[in-house]
Amino acid sequence: MLYSILLAAFAFFLFLLIHVVIFHMYPPKRRFRTLVYLALVCLMAYSILFFLGYGMVRGKILPGVTDRMLDLAGGLFFYFFICFAYFHQIIVFDRSVTPRMMVEVETSPNKRLTKEGLKSRYSLEDKFKKELVDMDFMKRIELKDGKYSNTEKGRHHAGLMRFLRDYLNVGGHQ
Amino acid sequence: MAGLVSAIIISFLGFMIHFFIIGSGIIKINPEWCIKKLKRHAQLLMVIWLLCLPAFIYLFGLLRDTDIINKAAGDHDLILNYLYGIIIFACLFFVYLTFYYVVDRSVSSRLMIEIDRSRDKRMSFEDIKKVYDLETKYDNELNGMVEGGFMRKDGDYYYNTVKGRFVARCTDLYKRAFRLGKGG
Numbered sequence: 001m002l003y004s005i006l007l008a009a010f011a012f013f014l015f016l017l018i019h020v021v022i023f024h025m026y027p028p029k030r031r032f033r034t035l036v037y038l039a040l041v042c043l044m045a046y047s048i049l050f051f052l053g054y055g056m057v058r059g060k061i062l063p064g065v066t067d068r069m070l071d072l073a074g075g076l077f078f079y080f081f082i083c084f085a086y087f088h089q090i091i092v093f094d095r096s097v098t099p100r101m102m103v104e105v106e107t108s109p110n111k112r113l114t115k116e117g118l119k120s121r122y123s124l125e126d127k128f129k130k131e132l133v134d135m136d137f138m139k140r141i142e143l144k145d146g147k148y149s150n151t152e153k154g155r156h157h158a159g160l161m162r163f164l165r166d167y168l169n170v171g172g173h174q
Numbered sequence: 175m176a177g178l179v180s181a182i183i184i185s186f187l188g189f190m191i192h193f194f195i196i197g198s199g200i201i202k203i204n205p206e207w208c209i210k211k212l213k214r215h216a217q218l219l220m221v222i223w224l225l226c227l228p229a230f231i232y233l234f235g236l237l238r239d240t241d242i243i244n245k246a247a248g249d250h251d252l253i254l255n256y257l258y259g260i261i262i263f264a265c266l267f268f269v270y271l272t273f274y275y276v277v278d279r280s281v282s283s284r285l286m287i288e289i290d291r292s293r294d295k296r297m298s299f300e301d302i303k304k305v306y307d308l309e310t311k312y313d314n315e316l317n318g319m320v321e322g323g324f325m326r327k328d329g330d331y332y333y334n335t336v337k338g339r340f341v342a343r344c345t346d347l348y349k350r351a352f353r354l355g356k357g358g
Contacts, residue, residue: 001255003255003259004255004256004259004262005258005262008259008260008266011259011263012263012266012267012270015267016270030321031278035271039267043260043263046259047256050255050256054256071176071177072177072234074262075178075180075181075234076230078178078181078182078185078261078265079223079230081181081265081269082181082182083185083188083219083220083223085265086189086192087215087219090212090215090352090354091212092275093345093348093349093352093357094211094212094349095357098315098318098324099341099342099345100356100357101315101316101319102324102325102338102342102345103342103345103346103349105325105334105338106334106338106339106346107346111333111334112333113331114330114331115312115313115316115330115332118312118316119312124308124311124312125303125308127281128281128299128302128303128306131282131285132299134282135285138209141286141289144296146298148298149289149295149296150286150289150290150295154286154290155290157283157286158283158286158290161286162287162290165277165278165287168277170274170277
């Protein structure tokens with residue numbers, strides 16, 4: 001089991017490395033699809049290494065670590081991971097712009113909308129306003145004399161996001 | 175494997191409890207709230223998951239002590255260990271995608287960045303709209319859905335494709351079941 005965990009972690013770090021290199025050197029147009037393809041390539045690497053080395057490590061375990069402890073730690077990881085994934089799914093369904101647009105098209109009388117029709121049913125101006133209210137609630141920004149400014153927390157957040165967007169070479173287009 | 179199996183079973187119990195609490199209206203979360211609504215859901219989920227933790231530990235102990243999984247798996251430990259690694263990789267990939275999604279697409283992060291970039295670090299809503307153009311945002315989102323095969327454009331009209339219709343119906347159903355409001 002430990003072998004599987006370590007190899008999976010290795011494959012994931014390999015994915016991160018290739019992902020950053022490709023996004024900097026050959027920025028793809030279909031980014032999400034590229035990430036999925038990269039993950040599949042790394043899973044192939046995982047599979048090859050797993051079957052090549054399994055015979056050598058079978059039954060071996062680190063001193064002081066019992067199989068039961070490893071199983072419990074893995075189980076707790078999955079248990080809280082599922083909670084996180086479930087919560088994230090709620091966020092995606094609730095906040096995403098694109099599914100909301102698809103719902104608006106689907107619930108329109110003729111199941112078709114022009115851009116102007118969509119704007120009348122789903123206002124991005126209102127969405128931006130809601131986002132600003134949310135950020136005010138989270139103390140990321142503050143409103144003074146009709147102008148928004150970042151709080152210290154907001155400045156750190158913005159700085160981190162700018163760094164990550166440059167590092168991953170993404171964002172900005174939306 | 176007892177850990178993984180226990181996690182799946184008890185998490186399913188957690189989903190059901192959450193669905194029952196929200197669906198029956200025992201706890202009402204105002205769908206008009208934005209981030210506050212999500213915060214309430216997060217708190218509720220955390221409480222449910224922590225309250226179910228003893229059940230997880232109990233089930234784990236039961237499955238380990240009876241050795242039921244190993245007995246059922248027989249000599250397939252190679253395949254089980256292989257799949258275990260794939261599940262770990264899939265979890266890590268999923269966590270990374272959520273992080274990537276926030277960095278790449280988050281509207282609130284973009285707003286904070288624009289405020290930070292502005293000359294005197296202050297912007298009115300009208301200033302924000304000048305640098306984060308709503309028309310461009312509509313165009314980018316619509317073009318992205320057309321490119322992704324979720325919508326097709328015919329003249330001035332946008333139609334959902336089969337894939338888009340499926341996503342739209344699932345989203346609508348989900349939002350109704352969990353009383354999330356229109357969202358977006």
